[in-house]
Amino acid sequence: xxxxxxxxxxxxxxxxxxxxxxxxxxxxxxxxxxxxxxxxxxxxxxxxxxxxxxxxxxxxxxxxxxxxxxxxxxxxxxxxxxxxxxxxxxxxxxxxxxxxxxxxxxxxxxxxxxx
Amino acid sequence: xxxxxxxxxxxxxxxxxxxxxxxxxxxxxxxxxxxxxxxxxxxxxxxxxxxxxxxxxxxxxxxxxxxxxxxxxxxxxxxxxxxxxxxxxxxxxxxxxxxxxxxxxxxxxxxxxx
Numbered sequence: 001x002x003x004x005x006x007x008x009x010x011x012x013x014x015x016x017x018x019x020x021x022x023x024x025x026x027x028x029x030x031x032x033x034x035x036x037x038x039x040x041x042x043x044x045x046x047x048x049x050x051x052x053x054x055x056x057x058x059x060x061x062x063x064x065x066x067x068x069x070x071x072x073x074x075x076x077x078x079x080x081x082x083x084x085x086x087x088x089x090x091x092x093x094x095x096x097x098x099x100x101x102x103x104x105x106x107x108x109x110x111x112x113x114x115x
Numbered sequence: 116x117x118x119x120x121x122x123x124x125x126x127x128x129x130x131x132x133x134x135x136x137x138x139x140x141x142x143x144x145x146x147x148x149x150x151x152x153x154x155x156x157x158x159x160x161x162x163x164x165x166x167x168x169x170x171x172x173x174x175x176x177x178x179x180x181x182x183x184x185x186x187x188x189x190x191x192x193x194x195x196x197x198x199x200x201x202x203x204x205x206x207x208x209x210x211x212x213x214x215x216x217x218x219x220x221x222x223x224x225x226x227x228x229x
Contacts, residue, residue: 009155035217045205047217091157093218100165102173103148103209103218107157 002027004092006106013082014114020067021077021109023092031097034075036066039089039108048090051075087113118142121206121221128228134193136224138206145211147189148218149173149181151202158205164189165211196228 003026013019036048051059051066059066067076095103122137146165150158160173162181182190207218
């Protein structure tokens with residue numbers, strides 16, 4: 001069965017520092033995709049970044065990058081130069097390779113950026 | 116821009132009532148999903164559908180059913196609401212393509228069962 005684990009319920013980080021949010025996963029599918037979403041206090045879910053299991057390079061989107069270590073089954077989100085607006089809940093998610101595969105989420109990490 | 120609309124932002128129902136949560140998307144997406152979000156538990160998948168009239172159980176389908184009669188609409192039904200179904204319910208949709216296709220979420224329905 002597929003599983004996503006986020007071991008950090010909460011984190012406090014000083015503004016302008018880099019942040020790493022941990023995500024490990026478990027799947028038997030040879031091909032899969034990993035996602036990160038941000039949920040600010042307003043409640044909306046914002047898609048941040050995607051990594052395919054066969055992608056050779058780590059995904060990057062602006063200040064977000066994904067540290068993908070396939071052998072260790074980890075897909076950590078790295079936020080560079082954190083800003084106050086980065087304070088939010090962050091979710092790691094995974095989907096399988098088939099059209100009818102479900103998309104599952106981890107329990108999330110609440111990130112607090114301190115001024 | 117993709118719009119996923121959930122019919123109610125807040126809903127209060129009594130124990131035992133039949134509850135309908137409606138979700139409509141306007142981008143002709145094949146896939147639609149219902150999640151519930153609870154503090155400390157993240158998002159848990161209730162049901163999803165990858166085609167009209169198709170439905171698949173997620174991780175926590177007990178006490179829920181769904182209906183997808185039209186491509187744009189995916190309804191979540193609580194046959195007999197119970198207090199442990201008090202939660203935030205999130206609907207999402209995506210295209211049927213694989214790869215880095217993200218989910219598009221609605222704004223959520225906060226359901227309270229008293």
